[in-house]
Each structure stands twice: as structure tokens, then as C-alpha cells.
Amino acid sequence: MMNYTKFILSTLSFFVMYGCIKEEIIFTQEDYACELTLQNTHPDSISFEHYLSEKTSEGIPGISMLIANNEGVWSGAAGFADISNNINMQSCSVNRIGSITKTFTAVSILQLAEEGLLGLEDNISNYLDTAIILNIHNASTATIKQLLNHTSGIPDFTDNIDYWLDTYNDYDKLWTAEQELEYAYGLEPEFNFESGTQLQYSNTNFVMLGLIVEMVSGVSGERYYQNHIFNTLGMTQTYFNQTDKDIPSLVKGYHDEFGDGVIRDYTNNPFAVNSMAGGIASNTEDLFTFVKAIMTPGILLNQNSIDLMLESSTVPLADPSEFDYGTDNRVKSIAGLGLGVFKLNTDYGIAIGHNGGFNGRRARMWFFPESETSIIFMYNGTRFKEIGRKMFRNEILELVFN
């Protein structure tokens, strides 16, 4: 018995001390090379830099940020793009932007509408496979516009626990749009309402819109973005449908899995990389170029399309608690949803933009039309909820506007 006990204790100790750990790949600063295109002209550069250093000293692994207003432009970074190889984050570092991709997809749909290839009031059943229409709640009644402003009432496939279990069972899998949509088949929405009567955010809406872009344009989503947005704007450091192996300069994504201050590298998770609901990787400077372009008629969209994009839906929120920003913050409440963009009421006027992120990464892209201010930032750590919330809801706004 004593021998068994010794054997078991030895095995456990050996496992805990020497359990197999993947060898880390060595990268150099050159591997993360990116092109700085902006000259810092903002008079408050020092306080912005100080702020980023403060955030990394609180635990954010690495952060890049761009601020632009009528006083000038500033972009900077702090912390690490890759902790193990001691690579610094740069203002041009490429990170995944998650759901900010939805704004690119909305622009694509509006461009196709301008060309007369589709109509925003068209029923989506005109464009999508019968299997999708028959199996997804409200798909037979929803219009393209209702997908764009999340009033379709179509359930979010990420609400299906099977999707997450299968993701964790096959961590490297590259999901196709069709495979993602299958998780919405037969799924009852959390809030059941007729299309167009309430507003509830759903990733499924933009996966469907991605399929519509591909079907109507006749090219892949990747090709569409490249030809009609990235190349048009000279966004040379923006990628779609590329894994971490395809983008050598992609910063590492770190996640605090157990919420105990211990982070690990989640970079190899290709979550949503080929989804037009979340698959773009970019940097702050390219996103700034994109924000300016969608606010300026004649570059990506005409004035009518921009007006449509920024027009708020007037229907009530199905779940107001989802957009509860608290009463003591600079960001007060949701002012509405446009087409692929949120509108927020803040102490400094309306903010238009989108958030994005998943395990290991967060990105924010916001524009304040009244003061012509852009605030774009990305960081490569998740489970820092309190720090992250304070940053956008209060601290950065106070830093920029006060």
C-alpha cells in the first residue's frame, strides 16, 4: 500500500512540475514590423503616453491607441505585443478587431445597394439558401436592413452552448459561415419578437449579411473587402480571413482564463477569422483611415448611404440591461443602432462606432461627430473587465475632452 501511495504521489508531483508545455516560438522585433504612417501632432501626446503606461502597469499586457481631433493626431502604444519574446507593442501593431468587422460588412452592403444590386428592404429569403431560411427563426420575414440594425429578431448562434462546446473541442477549427449558421438552426431566441419590432444584437445577422455580400458580388468576402475597401483606402495593414500563421505581425492575444491574474497565449484560436461578423485584423491607423472614409461622402459611400447608416432605429431594445452603462459614467446610454454602427449618448455628444473582441483581444473604434474626434484603441488581454470598462466609459473620454 505504501508503495502505491509513493508511486501515486511521485506521479502527481512529476506531472505538476513537468507537465508537457508547448515550446514557445522565438520571434524578433523585425517579425512584428509594421509601418508607421502618422506623424504625432497632438499637443497632449505626453499625457496620452502616460495614460497608456498607467494601463499596462495595472495589468493590460499591451495597448495601442489613436486619438484625433481638431488639435491634432496622436498614436502610441505601451506594453508588449509578445511577452515571451519581449516585443513591444507599437501604434501600428496589428490586432484582431472582432465585431468592428460588422461596420465593414455594413459598408459593403450599402455599396452593393448603391450599385442597385440589392435593396435594403429586400427580404433576405431572396438571397439565402432555403435551408437557412427554413431553419432559422424569423429568417423568412427579415429584411436586409433589419439584419443591419439588429431588429430582425434572429437568434444569435453564439447563444447555442453547443457552438462553444464544439469550439472548445476543436480549438483550431476554421468555421465557415454555413457551419456557424447551423448553430442557429432551430434555436429559440432569448427574446422572441417579430422582425422589425424590437432590437436585439445578434452575430447571426452579420454572418448572413456576409453570405449576401458574397452571393450578390460574386466574389469571396476577402476579395470584396480587399477590392472595395482596403485597397480603396490604402489600408495595407488590414487583413481578413487570415490565421495567426498568415499574419506574422499579429500581436499575441492573452486571456486570464481563471481570473487569477495568470494569463496565457490564446493567439492560435482562429475564432471567427473568416466570418464577416468578426474576422478582420487591423491596426489603429488603418481603422482611423476607415472611420474618416465612412464619414466622408464620395470615398466609400455616397451621402445618402451615410445618412442611412447613421439613422437610428426607433424600435425599443428587447433587453435594455444589455446596454446599461450605469449612471455615473461619461458614456450614458445607447442612443440607437444605425446600420452596422452603435450610437451612444455621452457627456461629450453622440459617439458613433463599434466595439469588438474575444478571448485575448479587445478593440474600440469611436467617432464623435460634434467635435470631429476619433478614439480608437486595441489591447491584447481579456478578463480585465473593470479596467476595460473604466477606460472607455470614463477615463479616455475625460483624457481627450477635458
Place this chain on the structure above:
Amino acid sequence: MKCKSYLLALLCILIFCEIGISQYKSDAPQHSLGLSVFSEFLGTPKHTPLYYLDNSFPTDNKGFAISIESAGEPFGLFRFSHMMELGYFHHQDLYQVLFIGYKPALELKLLNTIGAHVIMGLSYAHSLPTNQTYTFEDGEYEKKRNLGHPHFMPSLGAGVSLDLFGLLNVPAEIFIREEVFGLAPYATDGDFPITLNHKISLGIKIFMD
């Protein structure tokens, strides 16, 4: 017609019971060493092996276990056994787990050859990440040996076995077993108090008496 079927089934059960009395080759307690390999995956209770036969098997997470089992004296077709199991599995690039546990089982054996069993388990599991982790200390991240996380690992399963002694005169038994288990506490994204896992094992039990 339906009544006849029920009667026929009842008759079969009675015949099997009659044949099955003293179907264990020995009335004495038996000791065995078990070796098994298994495939592990996360899943809700609906994710049975049948579900995955219909939906293509979802994972290549592999594991193995060794066990020492002691079976008591049979009573009719049944016998209780007690097992100590030590095992390991690797779940994608997410975590690896070593577990050790006590597993009592109830076995039914027919014709000295075919068996079925239910098994429960109370185990201790220890998970470790599969790649380097970093700890935030004094304002910066440092590489640090990760000692992992302890978990309670309850399990429940069932399986079938084929005794090779009756067929090949080999003192061994092969078995296939499906078990549902959990790791608690666990937080894949901060919100899961317990994981729900499945494990399908294929193994051999070698009798040592």
C-alpha cells in the same frame, strides 16, 4: 401481439437469469489490472456517442488510464467491484489533466462471457495549461511555473465487456465504456463552475488471480 412480446421478453430474462446463476468463473474475489485509452470531449448530456455518430466525431483529445480493480464475491448475476484509477488526458491546446480516483462499479455477467456494468467515480483531478503562462507581479508579466488547478471530478458511466477466458482461455476482459464527468470548479471563460465532459474508453482488464 404486444402482450406476447412482453411475455417472450420476460421468458428470455428468466432463462438468462437461470443460466446466469453462478456464471462467474470463480466465486472468489478477483483482482485485475486495467489499461484503457479514451477519447475525451466536452458536451451536454445530449452529446452521447450516438449523437456523435450522426454528427461526425468532434475531437481528437486522447487520454489513457491504468487501474487496479478488486471484485467481490458474486451474488447471482451481479458482483460489486472497487477500482482505483490513474489517468491523463490532453484537451486541445487548452489544458491537460491528471486524475486519480476511486470508482465503485456494479457488474452483470451473462454466460460467463458477456458483461455490462455501471460505474461511478469520485476523483481528484489536476489540470495544467498546455503552454506558457505569465503572472503579473510588481507591474510586469513574468514567466512562472504554473502549478495548475485542482478539481473535484465526479463521474458516472456504463459499459459492456467481453470475457476472453471463456472464448480464448485468456485471463482477460476487453471493455468499452462511456462516462460523463465534470471538473469543478472550472472556468473556461470565467463563468463555468463545472465542465461537462464525456469520455469513451476502450480497454483491457487482465486478471491477476
